[in-house]
Amino acid sequence: MPWTVMPDFESRAAARGEFEWDLPDEFNPAVDLLRKHDDPESTALEYLTPDGERASYTFRELDERSDRLAAGLRDLGVGPGDRVGVVVPQKPQNPITHLANWKLGALSVPLSVLYGPDALQYRLADADAKAVVVDPAVREEVDEARVDCPALDHVIEIESETPTGDAVAFEDVLADPGASVDPHDATPDTESAILYTSGSTGPPKGVLHSHALWLGRAAASYNYMDRGLGPDATVWTPSDWAWGSALGGTLFATWHHGGTMVAYPSEKFDPAAAFELLEQFDVTQSFMPPTALRLLMDVANPTEQYDLSLETVAAAGEPLTPEILDWADEELDGVAVNEYYGQTELNLVVANSTGWFETRPGSMGKPLPGYDVAILDPEVADAGDIERLPRGETGEIAVRPHDRSVFFDEYLDLPEKTAAKQVGEWFLTGDLAERDGDGYIWFKSRKDDVIITAGYRVGPMEVEEAILEHDDVAQAGVVGVPDETRGEIIKAYVEPAAAVTGSDALRAEIRELVRDRLAEYEYPREIEFVEELPQTTTGKIRRTELREQD
Known part of the structure; x- marks a missing residue:
């Protein structure tokens, strides 16, 4: 089955046997996320400020605003192949910038508002960013970082009518209400974004992805959200949209399937506020790191205090513990909590899906459709060969995609590290795990010091x-x-x-x-x-x- 269908396979076995990527010849994510839906006037984004002010945006409105921003960026000299940093929290300007970039053929560089000047300087300079869109909260840090970013010509500040220095106001860049652009002719293999790793054994590495990244994330999300994504879904995550799971596996996956995303730019996770938001927006699906779920467990009798519509919670980033699953079953009236696993480089490749098989607490689940997963002897893999280990033995997770395009293109300007990531058709993760007799994969540890x-x-x-x-x-x-x-x-x-x-x-x-x-x-x-x-x-x-x- 092609990626455009995302059918409700009756079983995981059927999905594994019948699913095919079948990527389209032409693909621009801005067009896919905004223009393919039957009702462009349906709500794409619900935005709640920390002060309680609420705004909503339709797919058509996001399309028009990203068109205007693309035209303004083009006037500033941004074009195909240029890199644009995005240092904005959960606010509408964040995805609008990404969409505008892709309409121009530019690459996005998602960056966290939690970064200080050193972290920002390294990434903006390494990516050769030509422009950066920033939140006022990080403007000083960006200005400090900019001194050592020779390619950075433009700082565009949101929510500021008269920015200081030579920064440009975001609203001024998209001031022309009639501006439009013809979306850049693109394919799944067109360069799309540079995401940064944590940097376990050296400086963080820039991970260059093509547009196929977003299709891979949308496919995975559909499955670990128990096939609950669609026009009737409302989705929220407390995670920073600079993180690949939040940006691609939640925000853009929701829009790919026509659902509504909730944005709430809080500075610190508040479990009571999280439950209030879940109730206020009738959130049906959510992505939450296990740390957030553990904090939610401190709220007594949540289903008595809040009228929740929650159906599925996806979790990643750290192993789930059994008590979280027990709590969700008892305190959230059986809401499914599906752990999944992926990497910045390799997309999201293993997951639990309660609609397909029983979840085993502590397990990452089973391989998703579109990927083969093996547990290898780490010493042999390091030597450039492949030797699968028997079930029950700990080894390195390796993944083989059924379509190479859904994985990363390269580490930016690091050809030797790029080559070392792959052995034949297999990609090495640096994560150690074992597969049990029933095919469940259990995370053990990292090979490195991350x-x-x-x-x-x-x-x-x-x-x-x-x-x-x-x-x-x-x-x-x-x-x-x-x-x-x-x-x-x-x-x-x-x-x-x-x-x-x-x-x-x-x-x-x-x-x-x-x-x-x-x-x-x-x-x-x-x-x-x-x-x-x-x-x-x-x-x-x-x-x-x-x-x-x-």
Whole structure:
């Protein structure tokens, strides 16, 4: 069956046997998401501000506004192949910018408003971004980062009539109400976006994707949302739209299938406010990281307090724990919670789907239609060969797509790392898991040092480098340690500089430094001062030894 049909297969076996990608010859996601629906006047976006103000946008209105923005960006010199950063939270200007980019043939670079100037500078410079659309909350950070971004010609600020400096007001860029553009002639293989990895063993890598990315995410979402996406669906996620699962697997997947997306740009997850929003908008499907679900569990008797329409919750980013599933079954009257698994590079490839098979607590589920998944001997895979392990043995997850286009094109300007990601037709994930006798896949750990905290992937090297900027720090080693609420938290082992004594004041300064330079979620919640850090003979921090101390 082609991707355009998304039929309700009666079983997973039928889906695995009959589904085909059958990607179209011509494809522009802006056209797909906005112009193919039977009723262009249906609501695409419900927007609720933190102050309680509410606005809605139809597919036609989003089409018109993104047309006007595309024309304005074109007047600024943005064209096919240019890169445009998007540093905007859950506000309408975020998807409008992405859509305008694709109408011009430009690439989007989604970036979190939680990033500090160092994190923004690295990514904007690495992507050679020509323009960036920013929220006022991060304007100062972008201005600081811009000094070292030679290609960045334009800063476009939303919600500001008269931006300071040489920034341009967003509304001025789309000021012409009659402006329009002919969407760029594109295919599924046209370059679409650059997403950034966490940077586990070095600087974050830019992951270049083509337009087929969004089709792959829409297909996966349809399944892990138990085939509940369509014109009658209303969907919300508390996750930052800079994250691929929230942007592609939730927002754009919802629009691909004609549903309504809810936007709410909150600074911090509030479980009571989340339930109020679910009730207010009659949300039927939601994507929530397990950390958010654990916080929701603190609200007593939710179905008695709130009139909920919730049918399915999808979860990813960290393993689900059995108590979450028990809570949803008991306290949410049996709402399905489907865990799924994917990567920035490789789309969403494994999932639970309660309509097809029984969910096993702690399992990632089974391979989705359109992909083959194998558990390999990690040492053999590293040597460039493939050796499948028997069921029940732990090895590296490898994925083979039935259509290469739905996976990433390359790591930006990193050909050797791109080549190392693939062995023959198989793509290596760096994640260790095992498959049981019934075909369920169980996540074990990462091969590298990446930390997964509250659903965010954090590379320890970037945090270590930020800590080392403090004059009173000689060395730093960063690892993840278990935490009941967040899955893992970031812990830093810090070797103070000569004649410096570790103190609570120094801990506070280090935390503030990392918050300011990187992101709100990347600061070390635990800091332990040590006389000397374990190192290899080449001077690298031995993080394995640090983890063994906890």
